[in-house]
Amino acid sequence: MLKLVLDTNVIISAINFDAKPELIVRLITSKRAKGYISRFIIAEVCSTLRNKFKFSPEKIDRAENILLNNFVLIEPEIIINIIKNCSADNKILACALAAKADYLISGDKKHILLLKKIKNIPILSPEQFLRLLAYKDVP
Structure with missing residues (x-):
């Protein structure tokens, strides 16, 4: 089973019904791929939904629960600094490394x-x- 880490922007796009990111999230929610997520990514998703898209607290809670119930929660122990001046992006990269994502x-x-x-x-x-x-055979 494929192990995936989705950047915050992909999750936000899926929540806002952008077709391609939504298809990827559906692979995870249907258990055809395994998604990994960190508390940082969840917090960033919730903050973006609240501040940029003005989601209600109830909708934010619903989105957070979907993530917690369908993704494997991991906490990267490594700290990386590949992208200078962008700790948020480095935390996404650290999540992918910690998950040993495909x-x-x-x-x-x-x-x-x-x-x-x-x-x-x-x-x-x-x-x-x-x-x-499309070129791979994913169950």
Whole structure:
């Protein structure tokens, strides 16, 4: 089973019904892939939903519960500083490393996607991941 870490922006896009990120989250919620998440990512998702999208506390709680019930919660013990001046992005990378993810999926064209990979973990956009998945046999 594929092990995935989704960047905050992919989760936010899925919640707001962007088709490609939503398909990736559905792979996880349907148990066809295993998603990994950290408390930092959950907090960032909740903060973005509250501050940028003005979600109600009830909707934020619902989104948080979906994440907690469908993703494996991990707390990276490693601290990395690959992306200078962006500790948030480094925490996403640390989550992928701690999970030993098969893929890190991100929409961050400014920092994370530019890396292309971290150690042996490919970093793909949602579109790239779904295109790759079309050529793989995922149960």
